[in-house]
Amino acid sequence: MKGPVLEVQIFGIKKSADTRKALRFFSERRIKTHFVDLMEKPASLGELRRFAQKFGVMLLVNKDSKRFAELGLRYAQLSDDRWLQKLSEEPLLLRIPLVRNANQLAVGADEGTWKTWTER
Numbered sequence: 001m002k003g004p005v006l007e008v009q010i011f012g013i014k015k016s017a018d019t020r021k022a023l024r025f026f027s028e029r030r031i032k033t034h035f036v037d038l039m040e041k042p043a044s045l046g047e048l049r050r051f052a053q054k055f056g057v058m059l060l061v062n063k064d065s066k067r068f069a070e071l072g073l074r075y076a077q078l079s080d081d082r083w084l085q086k087l088s089e090e091p092l093l094l095r096i097p098l099v100r101n102a103n104q105l106a107v108g109a110d111e112g113t114w115k116t117w118t119e120r
Contacts, residue, residue, distance in 0.1 A: 006117060007032045011043050012097035018109040022097040025111060029118050038091035043098070048084045051098055054105050057083045060095055067092035 008026055010033055012019025026033045036043070051060055057080045062068060067090060078086065087094055099106040099114065106113040 005032070006101065006120075007034070008117070009034045009036065009100040010097050011036045011038055011047070011094075011099075013037060013039050013091060016096055019097045021109050021111075022099055022114070025114055031118065038094065038096070042088050042091055043094070045084055045088055047098075048087055050100075051105055051107060052080065052084060055107055057087075059107060060087060060098075061093055062095040065092055 008031060010019065010022050010026070012022065012035070014020075014037055023033060023035060048060065061073075061083065063074075068074070071090070071093070073086075073093075095108050097108070099110070101117045104113075104117060
């Protein structure tokens with residue numbers, strides 16, 4: 001008897017190499033993906049909170065992004081809730097892709113984690 005069918009949700013941006021890498025990784029393994037382009041539909045606060053609870057808000061922030069520098073956030077002292085609000089409004093600040101497999105989560109191009117999901 002086969003286990004549950006693997007289906008992942010990928011939050012990212014079409015132009016992002018890491019987002020494309022995630023989409024390619026799962027499509028090569030014939031795993032159904034639901035892609036959410038954050039430039040068209042920002043991540044909800046609830047969705048971001050789910051990732052923040054597991055990894056911490058600051059792991060979701062891409063401090064190397066051009067947008068981070070443009071907004072002058074290097075010395076910003078924001079609460080976690082304010083950061084989540086900012087990440088929802090400014091998807092280019094996120095470390096993407098955000099990948100969700102049921103209750104399992106991964107941030108960035110984390111092929112090691114993705115592989116563990118596909119090997120089950």
